[in-house]
Amino acid sequence: MKINTICRLCSACCPVEVSIENGRLVSVQRVKRYPDSIHQVCPKAQAAAEIIYSSKRLNKPKMRTKEGTLQDISWETAFDFICFKMKEIKENYGAEALGWLRGQASDWGGPWQYVMRLMHAFGSPNAIGNGSVCHAGREALQTFTYGDMSSPDYKNSKCIICWGRNDQDTNPTAYEDLLYARSKGAKLVVIDPVKTPLATKADIWLQIKPGTDGFLAMAMMNWIIKNDLFDHEFVKNYTVGFNFLKKEVEDYSPEKISKVVQIPTDKMIKAVKLYTNNRPACIGEGNGLDMHCQVSQVTRALAILRAISGNLDRRGGDLIPQPVKIKNYQLRTSFWKEPTPISIEYPLFSQYSEKRGIHAMGVLTDAILEEKPYPIKGLIIQGANPIVTMANVNRVKKAFRKLNFLAVIDPMMTQTAEFADIILPASFSFEQTMISNNALSGNNLRLQKKVIEPWEKSLPDWEIIFRIAQRLGFEKEFPWKSVEEAIDDQLQPSGITVKELNKSPEGISLEKVRYQKYLQEGFKTPSKKVEIESSLLKKYGYPAIPEFWDSFSYQGPSFYEKRDHYPLIGLSGRRSNNFVHSQFRHIKSLREKGSNPIVDIHPQDAKERNINQDDSIIISTPNGSIKIRAGISSIVVPGTVRIAWGWGEYSEKYNLNLLTDDSLKDPITSTTSNRVFMPDKKD
Numbered sequence: 001m002k003i004n005t006i007c008r009l010c011s012a013c014c015p016v017e018v019s020i021e022n023g024r025l026v027s028v029q030r031v032k033r034y035p036d037s038i039h040q041v042c043p044k045a046q047a048a049a050e051i052i053y054s055s056k057r058l059n060k061p062k063m064r065t066k067e068g069t070l071q072d073i074s075w076e077t078a079f080d081f082i083c084f085k086m087k088e089i090k091e092n093y094g095a096e097a098l099g100w101l102r103g104q105a106s107d108w109g110g111p112w113q114y115v116m117r118l119m120h121a122f123g124s125p126n127a128i129g130n131g132s133v134c135h136a137g138r139e140a141l142q143t144f145t146y147g148d149m150s151s152p153d154y155k156n157s158k159c160i161i162c163w164g165r166n167d168q169d170t171n172p173t174a175y176e177d178l179l180y181a182r183s184k185g186a187k188l189v190v191i192d193p194v195k196t197p198l199a200t201k202a203d204i205w206l207q208i209k210p211g212t213d214g215f216l217a218m219a220m221m222n223w224i225i226k227n228d229l230f231d232h233e234f235v236k237n238y239t240v241g242f243n244f245l246k247k248e249v250e251d252y253s254p255e256k257i258s259k260v261v262q263i264p265t266d267k268m269i270k271a272v273k274l275y276t277n278n279r280p281a282c283i284g285e286g287n288g289l290d291m292h293c294q295v296s297q298v299t300r301a302l303a304i305l306r307a308i309s310g311n312l313d314r315r316g317g318d319l320i321p322q323p324v325k326i327k328n329y330q331l332r333t334s335f336w337k338e339p340t341p342i343s344i345e346y347p348l349f350s351q352y353s354e355k356r357g358i359h360a361m362g363v364l365t366d367a368i369l370e371e372k373p374y375p376i377k378g379l380i381i382q383g384a385n386p387i388v389t390m391a392n393v394n395r396v397k398k399a400f401r402k403l404n405f406l407a408v409i410d411p412m413m414t415q416t417a418e419f420a421d422i423i424l425p426a427s428f429s430f431e432q433t434m435i436s437n438n439a440l441s442g443n444n445l446r447l448q449k450k451v452i453e454p455w456e457k458s459l460p461d462w463e464i465i466f467r468i469a470q471r472l473g474f475e476k477e478f479p480w481k482s483v484e485e486a487i488d489d490q491l492q493p494s495g496i497t498v499k500e501l502n503k504s505p506e507g508i509s510l511e512k513v514r515y516q517k518y519l520q521e522g523f524k525t526p527s528k529k530v531e532i533e534s535s536l537l538k539k540y541g542y543p544a545i546p547e548f549w550d551s552f553s554y555q556g557p558s559f560y561e562k563r564d565h566y567p568l569i570g571l572s573g574r575r576s577n578n579f580v581h582s583q584f585r586h587i588k589s590l591r592e593k594g595s596n597p598i599v600d601i602h603p604q605d606a607k608e609r610n611i612n613q614d615d616s617i618i619i620s621t622p623n624g625s626i627k628i629r630a631g632i633s634s635i636v637v638p639g640t641v642r643i644a645w646g647w648g649e650y651s652e653k654y655n656l657n658l659l660t661d662d663s664l665k666d667p668i669t670s671t672t673s674n675r676v677f678m679p680d681k682k683d
Helices: 048-052 075-093 110-122 136-146 172-183 213-226 232-238 242-251 254-261 265-277 295-308 361-369 393-402 461-471 483-490 498-502 535-539 588-593 603-608
Strands: 002-006 015-021 024-030 062-064 070-072 098-102 127-129 159-163 187-191 204-206 281-285 378-382 405-410 422-425 569-572 598-601 616-621 624-632 640-643 661-665
Touching (some): 098 361, 127 361, 159 265, 204 265
Antiparallel strands (some): 015 024, 062 070, 598 640
């Protein structure tokens, strides 16, 4: 039997055809949209059966004994224990002393809305996502600039800039659109410090110095404005603050910035000419810009670059979404209502979206260890692996050991689960029906349909949340007997039902894609225009216009002040398409097909340190060390090393976040510098 659904093994949310035999998933194939020359085969989809039926799969709830071992328990015992601990924390410390940390594993959609609903009903504002180091930071600053997060219309573009983004490894659907546009003659500019396979396909590859992206964006705007190539009509009628920008970028000439970003001036200008001479053009920015202490400023610069170039919300440019109307399930009336969340120092980021909730993950460790602004005593972690993915892991471990109570909800046994008092086995996406955030942010609504029963004793995320809520006495807030009932209720404003979606595997479009919506509606900002000078940032005391010179020392890599002892720039990477963050390294077929844990070192740096190919070396920073195999390669420039990321789940000795630091954070988004730091070979 074959069934169409949505795959959620990664955030791409690809439509797939699933083959089922005797109730078991046998194979998963991405639905074809293009000819074989463009169509991308996903290795994770090919390994879906191996993932779902893995020996590392959690199949029963487990509780830690007094001796420290894990024993199997029933779901009834598990729910009783969790609810008892939640009530105990609330009684002794207040409901706000309980936190809920949400990651990507199994899904990022309806369950996130349900978690926020549960936590707010319980009385805690501290349902926290991981978006400060992935996506949400960029989304927030684009929202402050033009009211929402834009998406590049690769398919219809004549020039594509991939900036800190490699769709070949992370988003098969987007990469297919990119290849299609290239087949029609679209130009491609790749901005990446590493010579990726995508960079080799580009018309121009700008090998930027890590952490200097904001300077490059300002230099590009300097050249566009000086050469009178900005969209005069759009700037005049639909923006505010252009004259302030014009003055600010005067100090960012390509000639001057060339030394900062380490890109030849003529090559920089050639890339800008491709962008301005081939319209419509779009910028696909990615995770390479996340996990920097200056992500907010960089995002603002790129957002303004899109706007003044005349590419915003135009076919082939950067589209403003047409989101589906749904009910707000958060049950929170005000960010400032007591008790305030632990992210109170980051008020703009913590309330930029009614749907997203709080994503200032970087403050969680501080709240546990330093009890600022108040202590977190208990934590539920759902689909996240912070022992591998959060900066300064040794500090995270110390925080988790201090907790009175730690629960983990995950499909797999993880490094983080090893710290838990109780572990609940969650289902994978093929085992549960839901609507994902990916669908809700666009105008095509698709259902992720359950195609197999949950593995052994695992339960869908939604059911775990519903049963905890109902056991705590929140039957009124969680009245639904099934997830289909909950989805129908949430989608009620859209007029679409689960029954209708089940009949339409290709999805239901509520309206055609509309371009230049601002002509009738304006932008969703206080001024209804693109805010080059941001009224919100100005109101909260942040720079209203992006600037980088005054904060150059702050925006440098972690441990920049100790560069005499740690002279290299360490860069985290690569995000192989075989894996997702820290997931799936234990899957044999994916490991055999994918990259191995190595550190890429330029031949010049290797020679100076007497390092040979495949040597086992120790990389260290002031925070810790890892032991990893050397790969001598010119894909990185001298002075920069790229260290494999995500392998800390496979083995702690490869955990890159033993090296990173969390003492500095982006002042708006709380983002820590997981991406760039100063390491060297340990003597």
